[in-house]
Amino acid sequence: MTKESYGWQGRILWVDLTTEEISTTPLDKELREKFLGQSGINAKLLYDNLEPGVDPLSPENHLIFGVGPLTGTLAPCSGRFTVTSKSPLTNAFGDSNCGGHWGPELKYAGYDHIVITGKAKRPVFLWINDDKIELKDASKLWGKTTNETEDQIKEELEDEKVQVASIGPAGENLVNFAAIICNYSRAAGRTGMGAVMGSKNLKAIAVRGTNRLTVAQPQEFSATVSDSEESILTDPLYEISSTFGTPAIMRMAQSLGFLPTKNFQESTFAGADKLSGERLLEKYVTRQKGCFNCPVSCNRYYEVTEGEYEGTTGEGPEYENLGAFGSKCGNDNLPSVLKSNDLANKLGLDTISTGTVIGWAMELFQRGILTTADTDDLDLEWGNHQAIIKLIEKIAYREGLGDILAYGALQASKKIGDSAEDYVIHIKGMEYPSVDVRGTKGMALGFAVSPRGADHLKALPLYEVAPEVYQEDIKKELGIEVGEEYWKKYETKPELIAWHEDWHCIVDSLGLCKLEGIALKPLRPCHFTELLATATGWEITEEELRTIGKRIWNLERLFNAREGFTRQDDLPPARILNEPISTGPSKGETLGQDKFETMLDQYYKLRGWTAQGIPSKETLKELGLEVE
Amino acid sequence: MTITVKYFATFCLETNFTQQEELTIEEDTTVIELIELLTARYGTGFEKRLFTAEKELDPLCWIIVNQQRLKEKNDFQLKLNPGDTISFSPPMLMGG
Numbered sequence A: 001m002t003k004e005s006y007g008w009q010g011r012i013l014w015v016d017l018t019t020e021e022i023s024t025t026p027l028d029k030e031l032r033e034k035f036l037g038q039s040g041i042n043a044k045l046l047y048d049n050l051e052p053g054v055d056p057l058s059p060e061n062h063l064i065f066g067v068g069p070l071t072g073t074l075a076p077c078s079g080r081f082t083v084t085s086k087s088p089l090t091n092a093f094g095d096s097n098c099g100g101h102w103g104p105e106l107k108y109a110g111y112d113h114i115v116i117t118g119k120a121k122r123p124v125f126l127w128i129n130d131d132k133i134e135l136k137d138a139s140k141l142w143g144k145t146t147n148e149t150e151d152q153i154k155e156e157l158e159d160e161k162v163q164v165a166s167i168g169p170a171g172e173n174l175v176n177f178a179a180i181i182c183n184y185s186r187a188a189g190r191t192g193m194g195a196v197m198g199s200k201n202l203k204a205i206a207v208r209g210t211n212r213l214t215v216a217q218p219q220e221f222s223a224t225v226s227d228s229e230e231s232i233l234t235d236p237l238y239e240i241s242s243t244f245g246t247p248a249i250m251r252m253a254q255s256l257g258f259l260p261t262k263n264f265q266e267s268t269f270a271g272a273d274k275l276s277g278e279r280l281l282e283k284y285v286t287r288q289k290g291c292f293n294c295p296v297s298c299n300r301y302y303e304v305t306e307g308e309y310e311g312t313t314g315e316g317p318e319y320e321n322l323g324a325f326g327s328k329c330g331n332d333n334l335p336s337v338l339k340s341n342d343l344a345n346k347l348g349l350d351t352i353s354t355g356t357v358i359g360w361a362m363e364l365f366q367r368g369i370l371t372t373a374d375t376d377d378l379d380l381e382w383g384n385h386q387a388i389i390k391l392i393e394k395i396a397y398r399e400g401l402g403d404i405l406a407y408g409a410l411q412a413s414k415k416i417g418d419s420a421e422d423y424v425i426h427i428k429g430m431e432y433p434s435v436d437v438r439g440t441k442g443m444a445l446g447f448a449v450s451p452r453g454a455d456h457l458k459a460l461p462l463y464e465v466a467p468e469v470y471q472e473d474i475k476k477e478l479g480i481e482v483g484e485e486y487w488k489k490y491e492t493k494p495e496l497i498a499w500h501e502d503w504h505c506i507v508d509s510l511g512l513c514k515l516e517g518i519a520l521k522p523l524r525p526c527h528f529t530e531l532l533a534t535a536t537g538w539e540i541t542e543e544e545l546r547t548i549g550k551r552i553w554n555l556e557r558l559f560n561a562r563e564g565f566t567r568q569d570d571l572p573p574a575r576i577l578n579e580p581i582s583t584g585p586s587k588g589e590t591l592g593q594d595k596f597e598t599m600l601d602q603y604y605k606l607r608g609w610t611a612q613g614i615p616s617k618e619t620l621k622e623l624g625l626e627v628e
Numbered sequence B: 001m002t003i004t005v006k007y008f009a010t011f012c013l014e015t016n017f018t019q020q021e022e023l024t025i026e027e028d029t030t031v032i033e034l035i036e037l038l039t040a041r042y043g044t045g046f047e048k049r050l051f052t053a054e055k056e057l058d059p060l061c062w063i064i065v066n067q068q069r070l071k072e073k074n075d076f077q078l079k080l081n082p083g084d085t086i087s088f089s090p091p092m093l094m095g096g
């Protein structure tokens, strides 16, 4: 390894599953300096190598795994990796970030990125053992759950330390929102990366790495790591994150009136207390679980010890899972939500899309658009948790109604016809997470313009809802003065969202977890420049680093523009745009088409995009992204 | 009179996971008196979550009476009314 590539391993692994050719190329300095790593370089590799218009589930699509220059280092929360591809759910740019331990292992094996193309003739798994790379027969693994796959691969390779990222039956059956799972429950969940993997007959990627990872300035790096850890451990919100994790949000969402209920027909749920993070901790959590080198350990193991779901064990759930299988489906039975979460992980489904699609089907049932004749006699009454669990299985195995729902709500609505599409709550074909954004105008904008569809994670502007916690940072870093109920306001939201998008592109490209970097307060831009400089030897200013974030953001936008996406695809559905929230503390809140479009215009202008939302020539030139 | 008290996240660690309860209290009880009452009931850990060492309200604590957040010390003299809902919460976060 050259001094130049401290932090990065400096190699891309290319695997053509059709020809079984495997090769490596160096990771260019220019690529690193322009796109940093992980999600940024993944995006560039996809943009440069994929022909526009390619069917996402065809052998021509590329499936790219990437880690960042800080992944696997001593930097806190540095266990992340990103999977990138053209999404079968949206036909747009797709990527999904994942924690656990798989990313660091890939780094130790000596690679920063893996680009997978083609389609294997039979089911295979990719075995990366440092420099020894093999495609191994996976016929016996086909049909297995992600847990079984992980266990059996470890057994076959006779190594407990092997890290496995795999798909379950949902990915094999090309469910458009299939996930890739590692460490039994960590998911690259959104945008259907598991379906792309399934379309290539690739059941899993097993990795074992024993290379050392060296940093440019070990002592200085160590000091910066200590400083970053200190920031995390002394953060006022540390106790909540580490004790409750994201499920603490459930009752907060209820209190503010942002909790999507019954497919977004309502925004408060009578059963919220029964689904709460507090209830989860009191009754079901057995111990904490964390990703690689994370002082927060926001994840948990759970066990149900009595009742109908006795014997259910699993990991998680996140707030999003509680919303997806809980309030969105009118279901207040927490043990059933825990069962659903575990089942979705084992079958390899994105929990957010799965729960939201089921909630949508329940609304169609409520309205008589679906009847028991369409549901194989399943009663899709709100809150019928047995039906939810049955539908999860039917989706993964593409049985009956599940075969239609497996396309995702938007694509499924075209097959169902009638007015089914009117009730799909999506952007660009991806279902909304568990925030009723009619009450939070910045999040509404962030969800809308995300390249991967309705998505809370690309921007994740937590500043918006808890202005008191962040007001000094907002003022210092963005020059924005926040007032009472800042979340309800449209003003300054384009700036707020653009700032978060740029910095989250950086967090996702460095290999860190965004919960602890930027989104919650502990790690600030100064930590990123210092960690990067001491790990890689590359001195960079905050402004220069943010420009890289902007460049990545524009490239992802450009990918979608090349696929034909325009302003129209940034508009929320009618319910979110025009219907006021009907119940609860945010009653009456609405986005309003005119106000939303004005905010969108301001955002495009700020971004240097045309009125159609396409990056202008000048903007691309400024960012060094000139294209023919 | 009867009021409803809600405890969120870290406050639930002090109340042994009681998330919400109805309390019968004297007419004209003020917010600060309610806090004293709850401290007697749940221990000083409850109070410690509310106030800094300088006895100022910790800016990271939200006390909400009905839909209104209390921010100033004077607000604690607010007299509660029958049917009021008082919430004790860390800052409300969304979106994880």
Ligand code: SF4
Pocket: A077, A078, A079, A099, A100, A289, A290, A291, A292, A294, A295, A296, A297, A298, A299, A513, A514, A515, A516
């Ligand atoms: S904060 Fe949670 S999600 Fe992030 S790295 Fe730590 S354990 Fe993983």
